[in-house]
Every structure is written in structure tokens, then in C-alpha cells.
Amino acid sequence: MHSKLPPIPSWTSALVAVLIGFGGTVALVVQAMRTLGATVEQTGSAVTALCLAMGVTGIVASMRVRMPIVLAWSTPGAALLGATTAGLRWEVAIGVFVAAAAMMILVGLIPVLGRLAERMPNAIASAMLAGVLMPFSLELFRLGAVDPLLVSLLVVVYVAARQRVPLYALLLVLTSGLLLTLARGDIADVPAGATFGALLPVMPVFDLRAIVSVGVPLFLVTLVSQNLPGLVVLRSAGYQPQAGPLLLGTGFASLLAAPFGAHAVNLAAIVAALCTNKDAHPDHHRRWVVGVLYGAFYLLLALFSPVLVRVFVALPHSTIAALTGVALIPSIIGAIEQMLGDVDARDPAIITFLATASGLALFGLGAALWGLLAGFVALGIKALLRRAR
Template sequence: MLSRLPPLASWTSAFIAALVGFGGTVALIVRAMQAMGADAGQVGSAVTALCLGIAVAGAVLSVWMRMPVVLAWSTPGAALLAASTSAVAWPVAVGAFLAAAAMMCVLALVPALGRLAQRIPASVASAMLAGVLLPFCLQLFRTLESDALLVCVLLAVFVIARVRVPLYALLLVLLAGFAVLALRGDVAGLGAGPLIGGMELAAPVFDWRSVISVGMPLFLVTLVSQNLPGLVVLRSAGYAPKPRPLLLGTGLASLLLAPFGAHGINLAAITAAICTGSDAHPDAAGRWVVGLIYAGFYLALALFSAPLVLFFLAMPHAAIAALTGVALIAPLTGAVEAMLVEKSERDAAILTFAATASGVSLMGIGSAFWGLLAGFAALAAKAVFSRRN
């Protein structure tokens, strides 16, 4: 299939993208799965399933569509799960994951829904995401009370790296955190465990409250914050991707792997930019091999995910909170900027943001749903009364 080996730049670009994508947010994935009631084995299963889905679906789509299709797990979705104030059992969480994946598949199969999704106000969706992310960034600074040294080191590394080498900022923060914890001997209880990643099947339980408060916002935030920007990245690189196969492919991968804990597999945006430009491969027609190499690195991460997950599970809770908070500063900045772009929608965006960040839970339904409801209601009211005037 390959007449000659890809250039070295293709390998290094794919390696950096995989390393940044995995290392920068794996702490958030661990925290999110724990918030959904997963035990250590189920957290490991979730990470393995996500890496496997990214690898297999990304490789298939890259070869089939002849373009570098770079996939990732849903970082905003993981933040949404970790911020959930509703205590749910793991099978109920799996049911919500399945519901979100099914919504993505239906969206891909029904053209009218796809057109409707493109009309979702970016301000409201971004405001919901900002409301989800804000508590994590606030918790970062609250962690100063219990571990000022670690937080100060992480923030110093982050600020300097964002100026000098922004692409590697999160990776350097992660390494700095590891160094502090190792020097202090804080990674305790890291016992023997499997060296190869495994997956545990969970029978899903569908609860309408969890589908509304977890599944629906998970679908929406993945669509608006991951899949749509991912399509833009591919178009910016000179490709003309058809949304349907990409949305359906990632939706099916999520659907098949949700019973093993995969909360969402989607198009990458930031890391995709590393693999889709001419720096990764000079020939646009042959650049799809970069997506294949990237998939190979994620397959390796899936195989050896178990010891990596055990390491994060052995970290102090304050360290996980600090690493998660730093990792979400940049996404929070982007979400706040996007929610305020359209001046006529700022009131609705602020209502969405405040309701989501409040963490309010009514009738067992979480704040992300109520934030969206508040924003859409405000936009609807404004449209109605504007027409009357």
C-alpha cells in the first residue's frame, strides 16, 4: 500500500500529537470516570477502550478517506462528567455514554438534523462548556491551601511554557508534576498490576434523568467543541471532508466501546493541526499516512494503558485536581472568548454560563442541561419580543 516509507516528519508529528493528546488530559479522564462511579479496573478499561477506538477508527477513516483523520477522546465531555454533581452507578453512566453515541450516529444519518446542529448558537454551547470548566480551574487555586508548592510549580511551568513552547505546555506541566510528586515520595500505594491494558464489559442501565443530564450535554459539547472544529481543521489543511462518514464513524466507535467505558471518541482539533499540515508530510495526497502512524501510537497506548492508569490512581487527590485545573485553563479561555463573540447573544450566554457553573441539580438532572435550557429560553424570548416590536 505504501510505495516508500513516510518521511521522518510524519513520524515525529504523529508521535508529538499522540503524546500531547494523551499525556495532557489523561488525568482528567481518570477523574471523570471516578466521578461516574468507576472502580480502578473500570477506569483502566475506559482508558484502554478510548485509546483502542481512537486507533482503529482513525486508521480506518484515514485509509478510506485518504486524508489524515486524527481522533481524540472528548476532553470537554470528560470535564462535563467530572463536574457532575449527580451520584450515578457505573452501569447508568455507561447507559448515558451509549445514548450520547447513538445521538451522534442519528445526527450523521439524518441530513436535516445535521443542518439543525449547524444552527446551534456557538455562544450558548461555548457558555455551557465554560460553565463546566470553571469549577476545575477554581479548584486549582483552592488546592493552594493543601499543596501550595505543587500548584506554584505547575502554574510557573505552564505560564513560561505557554510563552516559549505553547504546544508542549501541558506535557511539561505533567512532567513537572511527576517530578515534584516523585521527589516528595507522594505516589504511594502503586502496587503490582497488569502490564497490558484490558477491558471490562458493563451491562448498561438506561435512566432518563442521566440521559438528559449527562448523555445529551455530552453529545452536544462533543459535537460543538470537538467534531465541528475538527472538520474546520481538515478544511483549513486543504481537504474537503464529508461530515457524514466522519461523524458516523466516530459515533459507531463510541457506540461499540461505550459498554467498556468509552465516553466519547471524536475528531481532534488542536492535535489534528499537528498532523494535517505540510510540516507533517509535503504531499497532501499522501498525508493520510500520518493519520495511520498516529493511530499506531494510540494502539501502543491502548496496549500499555494499565500501568499508566495505575500511576494516576496512586496520585494524591490534590495532585489530580491541580493537574486537571491547569490542563483546562486554555480550553476555558477559548470557551469564554467564543461565548462573548456575538454581542446580541451575550445575555443568553451569561445565563447559560452562570446556571451551568452553579452546579444546580433539579429533579435529578444536572446543571449542564439547565444551563442550556436557560440559554435557549433567553434566545427564544428575545426573538419573540424582537418581532413584536
Template sequence: MTRAFPPAASWTSALIAAVIGFGGTVALIVQAMRALGASVEQTGSSITALCLGIAVVGALLSLRLRMPIVLAWSTPGAALLAAGVPGTSWSDAVGAFIISGLMMVLLGAIPALGRLAEKIPASVASGMLAGILLPFCLALFQVANADPLLTGVVVGVFLIARLRLPLYALLLVLVAVAALTLLRGQVSALPDGAVFGVLAPVVPSLSLARVMSIAVPLFLVTLMAQNLPGLVVLRSSGYDPGASPLLIGTGLATAVLAPFGAHAVNLAAITAALCTSDQAHPDRARRWVVGMLYAGCYLLLALFAPLLVRFFLALPHDVIAALAGVSVIPALIGSLETALAQKGEQDAAIVTFLAAGSGLTLFGLGGAFWGLIAGVLAIMAKSLLQRKGATGS
């Protein structure tokens, strides 16, 4: 007999996945939007739009495919945006978000583009991602110049939690830092703004420089660090939906919601494992309902997104920097491992890593773009020299 309601484990798995995914990285999203010049209202709109995209598109995909499709926002993409490109306006950023989303749609719709994307060396793509993330991790320790206790608490709780409760590490750090900040009385009055979900559209503007310095790197890090690992999680759990509907669905969600500030809606990876495992639902054929429950959690988060954003904006700058820094450490570890794993490509990976993390800006194009170019050129030069050497011998 089929159960009318999902088991308690399904509700718990969905709730925990949503809380971890939202609470562990929302500080970085807030920092990214503010770095691009978004107002308090526009930042609230960004979080609201992202949560709506995760909820609505995730529920539709789960229902249609009968699989637990768990979506998230792009944390590495937010790190890229928070690094900033001088001269970028909020309308420029929104235009770049739209282009990035459309690129994901094209990738899913045209198989030849998918094969072309697979030719990008993983060492170079991961080196670019690692370079994007590095400044945020360094900022965590730079905070110690003014507040060593804060850095000590963040690092201590993170390391202990990674040993004992790795999945909850970032959430536990957030709780510890919030408690420390409240005990110190460092929370300012909440800035004026809405309490419930709000969408504030902006007319996008497009420029080639912003497409190259924001849209292309955002597309690549979202693909490499979010969508591809998310597909691996699904396949390891016995599901094979095919990449096309997922890339098209998330790309369309990004493009449609970008005018409201959504930078990237994509597949979740780590939190998705909570909703796709046997523990989430004993019946794999019925496990798609966990994806629906997860989507419902994000609908609630969308409802109160502006209030949550205002709370984070009331925190001291050092607290936000510390939370943003610790939230990307796991991604930095993974990207460095991948970047240096391929023998013979370590030099190209390191060049990419250093250029992307340097803060270099030339011709209006940021370090992520130049890092990618440097890495690809290094790979091409090595291949050319090897072929010449083989011919000469």
C-alpha cells in the same frame, strides 16, 4: 519515485501528537471515571477502549478517505462527567455514553438533524461548555490552600510554556508535576491491577434523567468543542471529507466501545494540526499515512493503558485536581471567547455559563442541562420581545 517509507517528520509528528493528546489530559479522564464510580479495573478499561477506538477507527477512516484523520477523546466531555451528577452509577453512565454516541451517528446520517444542530446558538453552547470547565480551573487555585507550591509550579510552567512552546504546554506541566511529586516522595504504591490492556464490559442501564443530564450535554460539548473544530482543521489543510462519514464513524465507535467505558471518541483539533500540516508530510496526497502512524501510537498506549491509569491513581488527590484544572484552561479560554463574541447574546451566554458552572441539580438533572435550557429560553425570550416591539412600533 514514491518513497517506500514515510519521512522522519511523519513519524515525529504522529508521535508528538499522540503523546500530547494522551499525556496532557489523561488525568482528567481518570478523575472523570472515578467520579462516576468506576473501579480501578473499569477505569483502566475505559482508557484502553478509548485508545482502541482512536486507533482502529482513525486508521480505517484515514485508509478509506486517504486523509490524515486524527481522533481523540472528548476532554470537555470528561470535564462534564468529572463534575458528576448525584446518584449516577457506572452502569447509568455507560448507558448515557451509548445514547450520546448514537445521537452523533444520527446527526451524521440525517442531514436535517445536522441543520437543526447548527441552529443551536454558539453563544449558548459555548457558555454551557465554559460553565462545565470553570469548577476544574477554580480547583487548581483551591489546591493552593493546602499546597501553594504545587499550584505555583503548575501555573508558572503553564504560563511560560504557553508563551514559548504553546503546543507542548500541558505536556511540560505534566512532566514538571511528576518530577515535583517524585522528589517529594508523594507517589503511593500502585493499586493492584492489570499491566496490559484490559476490557471490562458492564451491562448498561438507561434512565431519562441520565439521558438528559449526561447524554445530551455530552453529545453537544463533543460536537461543538471537538468534532466541529476538527472539521475546520481538516478543511484548513485542504481536505474536505464531508462531516457525515466522520460523525457516523466516531459515533459508532463510541456506541460500540461505551460498554467498556469509552465516553466519547471524536475528531481531534489542536493535535490534529500536527498531522495535517505540510511539516508532517510534504505530499498532501500521501499525508494520510501520518494518520496511520498516529493510530499505531494509540495502539501502543492501549496496550499499557491500565499501568498508566494505576500510576495516576497513585498520585495525591491535589495533584490530580491541579492537572485536571490546568488541562482545561485552553478549552475554557476558547469557549468564553465564543460565548461572548456575539453581540446581543452575551446575557444569555452568561446565564448559561453561571447555571452550568453552579453545580445546580434539580429533578436529577445537572447544571449543564439547566444552563442549556436557561440560555435557549433567554435567546427565545429576547427574540419574542424584539418581534413584539417591532410589531408595536
């Protein structure tokens, strides 16, 4: 007979996964929403909606499929938004979020689209992601001319922690940055506002140019860099998840949360590894409870998310930018490894990477889309010349 309460390792695995997932990248999400023109209150609503969607959907999915379904917000998606959408109105951004969620729902509903998505050249998608993320980490070192102490501290902590406690590296970087900022008295007065989570709906405005330029890349980086690796993590843990229903579930969760400011909800990859291995629960068939605990912790975070957002808003821009730059280094490493993994696709991948990282904006369309187009054209030219030979 099973114990009614999950074992202690299940609680600790879920809690650590939440702390790493939230603490390591919340600065990036806050920065992205503020770049989009969201107010402090709207940014709080966005984080609240993300936490609620991740918590509720993760709990329901884990109980339904009897697997530890661990969800996250789209970190590369937030980076994309922060890098390419300055000046976009908040209502238009909400329309972009809704459109990207609808695309994910279509992939989940139509099996042939799911199969096509899984066959998309990984080198090109990863190159686009690397190009989107690169400017953030370059900004980290540009800040060295303004605040060498902060940059040096964060880089040293990151390198040391990656050697000793890699899973906790970003959490330690966040803690170090906050402590230094507090010690120097650089934090501004925390803006007044609600203590508990509040959802502020906004009527979306659908701008075709914004959807093509931002919504399509947001959908693609979320699918290729988050959802597909999340499925791989579950399969590596010995589960056999059906891709369609999970993509459909994350798409619907994103769609419902989008009017409140949530940019994208997806399967987690890195933190999911903490919740799907045998250390989290010895019984493979009962390990789904870790997904339920993980979701419950996110519901608690949703309750107090406005306070956490206001703390980050009060931090100096240099601190937020530096924390973001460090937080994205692991994602850049993974993207570059995937980008260069296929020797035959390296030239198109490098072209995609350079075009995206350049910040090219043409005809109102952003660099991420032009990078994808450049990469696909390069792939097409290679294929045609090979066939002619």
C-alpha cells in the same frame, strides 16, 4: 515513485500529537471515571477502549478517505462527567455513554440533523462548556491554600511554556507535577493489576433522567466543541471532508467502545493541526499516512494503558485536581472567546454560563442541562421582543 516509509516529520508529528493529547488530559479522564464509581480495573478498561477506538477508527478512516483523520477522546465530555455525575452508578454511566453515541450516529445518518447541529448557537454551547470547565480550574487555585508549592510550580510552568512552546505546555505541566510528587515521596504504592490492556464489558442500564441530564449535554459538548472544530481543522488544511460519514464513524466507534467504559470518541482539533499541516508531510495527497501513524501510536498506548492508569490512581488527589485544573485552561479560554464573540447573544450566553457553573441540580437534572435551557429561553425572549418591536 513514492517511498514505502513515511518521512521522519510524519512520525514525529504523529508521536508528538499523541503525547500531547494523551498526556495532557489523561488525568482528567481518570478523575471522571473514578467519580463515576469505576474501579481501578474498570478505569483501565475505559482508557484501553478509548485508545483502541481512536486508533482503529483513525487508521481505517484515514486509509478510506485519504485524509489525516485524527481522533481524540472528548475532553470537555470528561470534564462534564467529572463535574456533574458524582454518585451515578457505573452501569448507568455506561448507559449514558451508549445513548450519547446513538445521538451522534443519528446526526451522522440524518443530513437535516447535521445541518441543524451546525446552526446551533455557538455562544450558548460554548457558554455551557465554559460553565462546566470553570469549577475545575477554580479548584486549582483553592488548592493553593493546601499545597502552594505545587500550584505555583504548575502555573509558572504553564505560563512560561505557553509563551515559548505553547503546543507542549500541558505536557511540560504534567511532567513537572509528576516530578515534584515523586521528589516529595507523595505518590502512593501503585495498585497491583494487569500490565497489558484488558476490556471489561458492563451491561448498560438506561436511566431516562441520567440520559437527559448527562447524556444530552455529553453529546452536545462532544459535537459542538470537538467534532465540528475538527471538521474546520481539516477544511483549513485544504481538505473537503463529508461531515456525515465522519460523525457516523465516530458515533459507531463510541457505541462499540461504550460498554467497556469509553465515554466518547470524536474528531480532534488542536492536536489534529499538528498532523494536517505541510510540516507533517510535504505531499498533501499522501498526508493521510500521518493519521495512520497517529492511530498506530494509540494502539501501542492501549496495550499498556492499565499501567498508566494505575500510576495516576496512585497520585494524591490534590495533584490530579491541580493537573486537571491547568489542563483545562486552554479549553476555557477558547470557550469564553466563542461565548462572547457574538455581541447580540452575550446576555443569553452569560446566563447559560452562570447557570451551568453554579452546579444547579433540580428534579434530578444537572446544571449543564439547566444552563442550556436558561440560555435558549433567554434567546427566545430576545427574539420575541425584537419581533414585537
